[in-house]
Amino acid sequence: MLVYNHYSIKKKQAVSSFEKAILWGYTDYRNALNDQDLDNIRKESKFVKALVQLKQYDKLTLLQQSGGYVSANSDSLPIFTYEVASDRNLLAVKNFFNLDSIAGNGDEISKIRNIMFFVANSIKYDGSNWALCEFDAIDFYNYHKATGKGINCRHKAMTLNEMYLAMGFKSRYVTCMPKDDKDTDCHVINSVYAETLKKWLWMDPSHGTFVMDDNNNLLSIEEVREHLKNNQSLKLNAETKVSKLWYLDSHVS
Template identity: 85%
Template sequence: MKFLITFFLIAFLTFSSFAQTSSPKWNKFLSDFKKLEQEYNTHYPAKDYHTAAAILDKIAATLDTLQLSEKEKQDFKPTITEIYANVYYNLACLQSLLNQKKQAITSFEKSIKWGYTDYQNALNDADLNNIRKETKFIKAFSQLKQYDKLFLLQQSGNYLSENYESMPVFKYEDSNNRNLVEVKNFFNLDSIAGSGDEISKIRNIMLFVANNIKYDGSNWALCEFDAIDFYNYHKSTGKGINCRHKAMTLNELYLAMGFKSRYVTCMPKDDQDTDCHVINSVYSETLKKWLWMDPSHGAFVMDDNNNLLSIEEVREGLKNNQSMKLNAETKVTKLWYLDYYMAKNLYWIQCTNKSQFNTESRYRPADKDLQFISLIPSGFEKDSNKYLKNNVITHNPAYFWKSPE
């Protein structure tokens, strides 16, 4: 179990129903919920489990008696189900800690009924250890396996060795481009990168973006899509930018310093899942390989020998249950970030054929030669996936991850 806000904040920010709406009843519920949330996050860490459980019961009871119209129920259904699922999951944890085994199992069953699907969290949550050997819990828990994002990735089809002579060539803008020179001077990148070796420069630039431009996964920045404008937007408004915009920013900083780089969209299997994640792949001439860099979470991935890994290596590592770890600077955990979040979002991968300043423009004329190229596993139903429309499709990682020329 975690603090209530850990579960709910991401879910609520995904839906417009968390903001003020035209429904007075729903607005009143949200206002009351925020107060109860604060109370819960005071009592749970203090191990006042009885009071914390009573607060969750009150949230559920409030939803049970909330008189909404049919239209309101439909409009707010995603958020309502998310609240129920996570309230009952947290309640199961508290009741387990209180040795109320029967009630805990009932609450756990209700959480699944309402759509709780986080298999990895339930698998590793010590708060549930008191009921893990109970027959009814084992039966309920087994229902979650089908939703395990790591399991789904591991069941994905293999890649194929296809001829790619006729495929688009990946191109990287030269650092002497006047726009990239302006980026380099604006950010004083020589100072940010430091005087160390190539890898330290790559790390330092990524951590600069992670620490100096606020991350807000729900915000689509109202500015032109280039590094300077993203930075100025954040500084002038105080607002964060989403993962795509942070990756675009880092990409331009890398290109400006002469590193070959792409921003890479990591996608889930389910096209009804609107949450994806965008990170960077930067090529190390020293190591002769691509490296995973995530400026949203300040993260890169290593094996047990501290060797930096590529996106391709991380995906294969997850598929084959290989041991991996994250850098010390990041605030996310390996369990959440790799085994859940990125396992979900590495089912298929997309990037553009051209990596350059202002690759995707909000206001400037679009690059007519820009193409989106997607690497998908065999057996994936590409024709029915709306996000693959008009994409160049490949099943060949040798083409997709070809070293820059």
Template identity: 50%
Template structure:
């Protein structure tokens, strides 16, 4: 079982205030009842006392199933409760499997899917299911959710196509001689940060500097301007981290300050109702004559099996073609949790590489917080793809246009 699933009602907690209180007395009572049972279950699971773990889950399911919500409560919490119950049944299936109760494990997994569990890759690779992985019934249930696998969805997306892009703007990059970028270079002493190595080593050193200097907090959009200095000062003043967008803008600004064309790239899922996207950076290498993937949230870059650094487009294409990809060994979150290729690329980024979006002008403070400056955003989408998330974006399916080589930098 994946550790991320242990907190089975995290989906409900996410909807609560900092004090884990809802405006529903019934929900508050429910959470108070479930919290000690969940803690007991986690301890029992970690101690491999699977019989006791099953009993704790059964008690939690009894509480869930005995709930009677008002129409208003159901509208507000119903989806989160359903997802939580799906995870509970998944955890139950894991415990039954580990206790060598195969029939019960398969029945519980079936219930989990019935309640909406769709993480095909997690279930397929879960070591807790070793006892049932070869069972025909388990395989059939597993295959029924294959269609929801994020890599499967990406691999079955429509391709790109050469188009007439004369009406679309050219991508532009602010000159490092622009005063705010000159100031950024001196403020962070970026020449020292970058070091005396070659171009690639400088890219990696600046990437690591941003990752190590400003922590990531996906739930916090820092209340500051969108430039490296303001974002850094916001963290130093408040002690808070910032979201992936602000980290990518910071890295992009530092690359621009050093004279390297760079973009922050919003990577988005197919599902417009999925609010989780990811923002990374790409920097143009004159040495390699291509854009390179740089992700400050996870201190991540990607290579092929021969050690060649890859662009965002190359990573996406290789995911679709099931070709080898290698994530750097020191990829991590806030220097606390390491990430591997299977989660970061095959699941998380496969979900978020369905379509991509960039601004046409990358510069110091590209998205002013307190000034109304209109920016143009351009999206690279599979042929024919539209959704409510693309309504304010100029769309193209032409990768040659989208990943065009940088022109002369502009002030």
């Protein structure tokens, strides 16, 4: 009886602490859902109720409740063009990094992947660091080599963007913003156009990651969003530095 009461009291204390954590601003539903340290209280009625309350903050749940992209009239905006590979600055990037060698002799998709992996593996990632250098691919690379410090996701994406443009790929870097206007975090990735597939592809040089469906088709940002919204299966490339659970269900959802 004493042993039973001891564990009963411990469970009540654990549930109470969990409730207080939510009250004080804890919002990580996915972590609570998968944290094995909470397994012994999952059947407690107050924990079940608290978990339901926590779900309202879940990024994936919020995404699944959201609508599609909203189209906007762009007639009044300046005509957008991509810098050509013959640009003097892009030629300097191509020659500095020897991008022909990095890209390799394979098909278009393998070149896109190889260049992304180079940025992922050759320049350390540090999401909290703002590089104190000129904002271009060569200077970001030299900054890392000179200081040993990593660069953040925006600077990584800017670096990859210049390399893609230098190799003749249409490319842009895209800031992924949270729906919660109180959440100041964001993540920056690349969207590069593959002529052979006639589509844009999601490339993330911070984590060495791209996203695929069950048939190994590489996906665009919009396609990843739709798959997440519709609870369709997704997977990451084998070379990625992160887990699918953290990356898709929390970090970018």
